[in-house]
Amino acid sequence: MNDSALKIAADVANGVMSAREVLEAHLKIIEAKERTLNCFTARTLARARAEAEAVDRARSRGEKLPPLAGVPYAAKNLFDIEGIATLCGASFNADNPPAKVDGFLVRRMRGAGAILVGATNMDENAYGFTCENTFYGPTRNPHDPSRVSGGSSGGSASAVGAGMVPLSLGSDTSGSIRVPASFCGIFGLKPTYGRLSRAGSLPFVDSLDHVGPFARSVADLAATYDVLQGPDADDRVCAQRPVEPVGTPALPKGVRIGILRGWFHDWAGTAARSAVAQAAKVFGQVEECELKGAEAARGAAFLITGAEGGALHRKGLQKQYARFEPASRDRLVAGSIMPAAWAVKAQQVRRQVYEEALSLFERFDALLAPAAPLIAPKIGSETVVLNGQTLPTRASLGVLTQPISCIGLPALTAPVWPDEGEGMCVGVQLIAAPWREDLCLAAAALLEQSGVAYAKNT
Amino acid sequence: MSTPQDLETYVREALKLQGYTFPEPEIERIVGQLARFAAVAKELDAIPVPETLSAAPVFRP
Numbered sequence: 001m002n003d004s005a006l007k008i009a010a011d012v013a014n015g016v017m018s019a020r021e022v023l024e025a026h027l028k029i030i031e032a033k034e035r036t037l038n039c040f041t042a043r044t045l046a047r048a049r050a051e052a053e054a055v056d057r058a059r060s061r062g063e064k065l066p067p068l069a070g071v072p073y074a075a076k077n078l079f080d081i082e083g084i085a086t087l088c089g090a091s092f093n094a095d096n097p098p099a100k101v102d103g104f105l106v107r108r109m110r111g112a113g114a115i116l117v118g119a120t121n122m123d124e125n126a127y128g129f130t131c132e133n134t135f136y137g138p139t140r141n142p143h144d145p146s147r148v149s150g151g152s153s154g155g156s157a158s159a160v161g162a163g164m165v166p167l168s169l170g171s172d173t174s175g176s177i178r179v180p181a182s183f184c185g186i187f188g189l190k191p192t193y194g195r196l197s198r199a200g201s202l203p204f205v206d207s208l209d210h211v212g213p214f215a216r217s218v219a220d221l222a223a224t225y226d227v228l229q230g231p232d233a234d235d236r237v238c239a240q241r242p243v244e245p246v247g248t249p250a251l252p253k254g255v256r257i258g259i260l261r262g263w264f265h266d267w268a269g270t271a272a273r274s275a276v277a278q279a280a281k282v283f284g285q286v287e288e289c290e291l292k293g294a295e296a297a298r299g300a301a302f303l304i305t306g307a308e309g310g311a312l313h314r315k316g317l318q319k320q321y322a323r324f325e326p327a328s329r330d331r332l333v334a335g336s337i338m339p340a341a342w343a344v345k346a347q348q349v350r351r352q353v354y355e356e357a358l359s360l361f362e363r364f365d366a367l368l369a370p371a372a373p374l375i376a377p378k379i380g381s382e383t384v385v386l387n388g389q390t391l392p393t394r395a396s397l398g399v400l401t402q403p404i405s406c407i408g409l410p411a412l413t414a415p416v417w418p419d420e421g422e423g424m425c426v427g428v429q430l431i432a433a434p435w436r437e438d439l440c441l442a443a444a445a446l447l448e449q450s451g452v453a454y455a456k457n458t
Numbered sequence: 459m460s461t462p463q464d465l466e467t468y469v470r471e472a473l474k475l476q477g478y479t480f481p482e483p484e485i486e487r488i489v490g491q492l493a494r495f496a497a498v499a500k501e502l503d504a505i506p507v508p509e510t511l512s513a514a515p516v517f518r519p
Contacts, residue, residue, distance in 0.1 A: 334491035
């Protein structure tokens with residue numbers, strides 16, 4: 001069953017299927033695939049059935065159903081879900097009491113009638129790009145289970161890629177929505193920093209943390225994004241902006257698309273370059289451009305992540321180091337003892353690159369770049385070769401996403417399947433000026449309509 | 459921190475200051491990680507920025 005979220009919602013609203021029937025069909029798929037893929041750390045079956053029955057009762061009473069009524073979805077296990085402990089991928093968080101209330105985005109999904117089927121696996125503390133979690137196991141790629149799903153929101157991305165659910169929620173500090181969307185062959189949106197409330201989710205790097213949705217189509221992604229929008233006083237960086245619904249995104253005529261070269265070309269492998277070339281053809285008249293300071297932005301993100309993430313977890317690392325993820329705990333400690341001057345300089349560089357990016361948007365409405373440097377690596381790969389250099393896999397797969405999240409721009413991964421990709425996906429990023437998620441979605445819709453970007457059935 | 463020895467000394471003293479106690483192999487790994495941060499910090503340090511440039515995170519509403 002790979003029906004879109006919007007088709008499911010329409011079918012439920014029109015009585016073609018009940019929400020309970022939709023749910024049970026998806027639970028069967030989860031049951032069949034979960035042993036191989038390991039997407040979930042908890043399944044919320046009783047809640048899901050209760051939510052589905054509530055939707056069906058509302059329909060039988062003749063009530064107008066909300067926009068995602070009856071649509072199953074999953075949430076990364078850093079979002080609070082009432083009744084279960086919020087793991088954030090960490091074994092030590094399993095000792096915590098269950099969350100008393102849902103996080104903001106989960107409440108939004110519930111209000112929209114969506115049916116929560118479970119919490120999904122992730123890299124511990126959202127610090128990694130592979131979703132190879134030592135304690136909860138690796139989440140595997142739906143298109144080739146010998147490969148990683150990408151991280152840190154790997155469980156959410158793989159579940160959507162595998163057709164277990166049509167929608168899911170993730171977070172993106174340095175690429176944790178866009179990289180797994182690229183590897184799992186689906187759409188993923190990292191909105192502008194501050195657009196969506198992070199209240200009721202465990203933080204990692206406060207000045208870089210974003211949250212957003214995954215979907216198998218642009219229309220589903222847009223509908224979910226619209227449901228999630230809105231100011232929230234409980235997240236102090238959440239913008240006090242009105243909801244700006246994107247509805248059915250369509251690219252305005254005469255839109256100017258720039259292809260990011262320089263850093264974004266140099267660090268892209270053959271398949272990633274091919275994906276960008278395919279996408280560029282769809283846009284027709286495109287111009288090459290460069291984001292000056294992209295390398296510095298990536299470096300700044302690397303340092304800020306270390307400093308803020310290390311500071312956040314310093315006390316935990318002091319008390320129970322052995323319980324932290326072996327693949328990232330040494331990096332967290334190093335971040336926690338980093339000289340403050342390094343982090344301050346990183347913030348200044350970040351501001352400078354942000355100004356550079358704004359000047360690009362005087363010439364272009366949206367920018368095109370690869371979302372990942374290569375296809376999903378094999379599980380257990382310690383190193384990857386990028387730009388002729390052998391680098392640690394977990395820390396390096398976000399080389400093309402980090403410069404963008406560092407400066408908070410909205411960016412969307414659209415899945416492209418180049419011939420050079422060995423049957424795997426390499427996504428492209430569609431990047432816009434702050435608060436212009438509508439342009440990211442509209443550009444992705446054009447790629448989808450042209451047949452270049454699509455989610456492949458497994 | 460101009461030499462690997464400086465870096466290692468810094469790490470050992472900073473770990474003490476922060477109240478961390480680790481076995482030797484872990485300390486070596488942490489030194490390796492800080493060396494990666496240091497290499498990036500050195501590159502950023504070479505970028506001139508105006509003294510008045512804000513270090514605040516972006517897009518604070």
